[in-house]
Amino acid sequence: MLKFFLQRVALTVPTFVALMFVTFVAIRLVPGDPVEVRVGERGISPERLAYFRHELGLDQPVWKQFLDYVWHLLHGDFGTSLVTNQKVLTEFATLFPATIELGLAGMLIAVLLGIPAGAMAAVKRGTWYDQLIMGLSVTGYSMPIFWWGLILIMVVAEGWGLTPVSGRIDLINYYFEPTTGFMLVDAWLSKQPGAFLDAVRHLILPAIVLGTIPLAVIARMTRSSMLEVLNEDYVRTARAKGLPPRRVIGIHALRNALIPVVTIIGLQVGTLVAGAVLTETIFSWPGVGKWLIEAVGRRDYPALQGGVMLISAIVMLVNLAVDVLYGVINPRIRHGG
């Protein structure tokens, strides 16, 4: 098991280094530099431009800038945002809980609905139910997040008034200092009556929007994996033994069918981060997705680089954990290495 784990870690490290280099170079290949992007119609004098470029170290060759960056990174320094002059790590840490909260809520919806829906579709293969679920999942998968978010706001929030439009809490009625950055937890800790429920209401729409694509993927994956398993000998044996269908499907089939689904859930973490960029913008959700988009616009190299590195590291860690978990629940993988 240890060997398996070490092998996976060994694969992660070079991937991370390669990613760091590619991001570093790619950011600098985008036209426009952080100093010029601040400047309006007035322009900037060549002396002033040179002065600020020097201050920011942008006048150094890219390879030297890269080595400097790695050196600082090894000392735990992700740099300072060129726009806000705040430490990148501090900004990230302030915003990341909002993204995790949203991501977990989205994933929860995806898993809780996707697995039963997919399993049922497999069991009732070929029926209208199966076709409905698969139809919905194709629709969900191919729906543009931006459009879907706006439609939900218009119908559910504006039209029916069931949820708030955007944000994380009602700003007129509740005010408390953030302690953990997780609004649900902070609202709970604030002990203000109604605050927790209000935070939940704010979370519903963005979580649905973010969870839609993973939900569709998980449902489809569960269905196909389940179909495979349902034809296995051991399922037939279980049925032949006279076990009740619920036990056959729930224990014998579903447990085995979930093995590939776990991997898919791990891979969906990347999708969640990508989706968070748009979801956070539509729902005014103060997470890292929105922050990165702004950093691109302002050519805030340290924020952009640091944000990409931190998010990649987290996605890689989750995938590593999933790989390991996969090994734990499926001995064939572990032994096959």
Add this chain to the structure above:
Amino acid sequence: MKTTICAALAAVCSALSIAPAGAKTLVYCSEGSPENFTPAINTTGTSFDAARPVYDKLTEFERGTTKVEPGLAESWQVADGGKTITFKLRKGVKFHSGVNGFKPTRDFNADDVLFSFERQWKENHPYHKVSGGKYDYFGDMDMPKLLESIEKVDDYTVRMRLKEPNVAMLANLAMDFASIHSAEYAAMLDKAGKKEQFDQVPVGTGPFSFVMYQKDAVIRFKANKDYWGEKALVDDLVFAITPDPTTRYSKLKAGECHFVIAPRPADLPEMQKDKTLKVIQQPGLNIAYWSFNVLKPPLDKKEVRLALNMAIDKKSIIRDVYLGAGTAAKNLIPPTLWGYNDSVKDYPYDPGKAKALLKSAGVATPLDIDLWYMPVQRPYNPNAKRIAEMMQSDLAKIGVNAKLVTYEWGEYRKRAQQGEHMTVQLGWTGDNGDPDNFFFLRGCAAARPGGQNLSKWCDKAYDDRMNRAKTLSDNKERAKLYMEMQAIEHEAAPDLKIAHSVVWEAMRANVTGFKQSPLAAHQFNGVDLK
């Protein structure tokens, strides 16, 4: 609902600083996070709006106008032919107390004025390098070139000496970069080794004091009950940061915010029909233009420039590109600015006459020109590429082949200022509401390579008047000169004025007292909820 909750849980509520029963909270849906809360180191309207509730300046723009009125300086005297300005400071003005643990021990005085300017001006100032030390506006308004000295005469008198007379200085001082900070607060943070907090947790003398800021989510202010000027009429002011305009509109309809920035032009017709909302508009303090480089033949010929002016169907551009958020321009300055010459008649759209003018100028068609367009959206131009395409098709009708050209934004400005183009689109957003802040764009000094006069047009009659106006302190006399300059420039047609953007503001119908600023500033003292 909050009232009931607070009544039941009075103790808890007060401990958690919930606004008291019956408190009025105004929610403004802004579009982004501020860079920080010190306007001197910022460049965006979003950041200025976020800091404005907290600070005052020596002079102020009267709310809703560009008229300069007393601020923290209650009066001033101009002497020495406009080279010395002596400010008498307002007494009894208090800095916000309790923000970031700061308790002021004295009222506002001359030390605060000196601190605020010297931080930007003197490289050896202890705060000069804090937060990156880029003072764009201080530099852009030529303050280092203009200022000879700023001296404290006594606690309530400050004297500013200039190297040359400049009447726009008083308007410059009303700009956000000239906000007055507390020197005492700065000293406290310096002592505690927390200088960087100075720009993150603001302390000022303004109508609202800062409460808290959560990046990308919310900024909270509360009314400053001790404010010396026009008081806040609400108890709490909340900026709900909402970047997407469609979401902002939804929030406005749902009552989650009372006021939104920058509504989408496409939503305006529906907004105007909604009885629960109020929509107001006025031309922005800006201009979008298409400059002709008069140094490049055949654009040196006036007839050719006039022909280009008459070839373009401006109405269609305003209709199809600005979608109602623009108004056709005929002068360099917008009509909201004093000195605007309304008697100037815009050139008509007349392709037939344009063709004839080209012929009379001896220009053979098809004529090849280049037409540069910005790669970015600007406040005065929502889609330069689309405009360029429409112009291209209009020009084809008079036998002019326009080749569309663009570069990366920084490169674009640089090359255009060098004069590499034949024709180029650009524009300008006014800073201080002084007409001179626009007219220099066609002045001779700016026509040099690298200067901002993209027409490279230099006319002595125009330039003399502009320079004379700078030395006059009587705005009536200045306005007369500016009107003449507009007529001169119109006659020579070194450019085609495309449009002034129209700035729309949308709010709930119960919001009263908001005055739309030509400078696009959002100011909430004097604003109430009925």
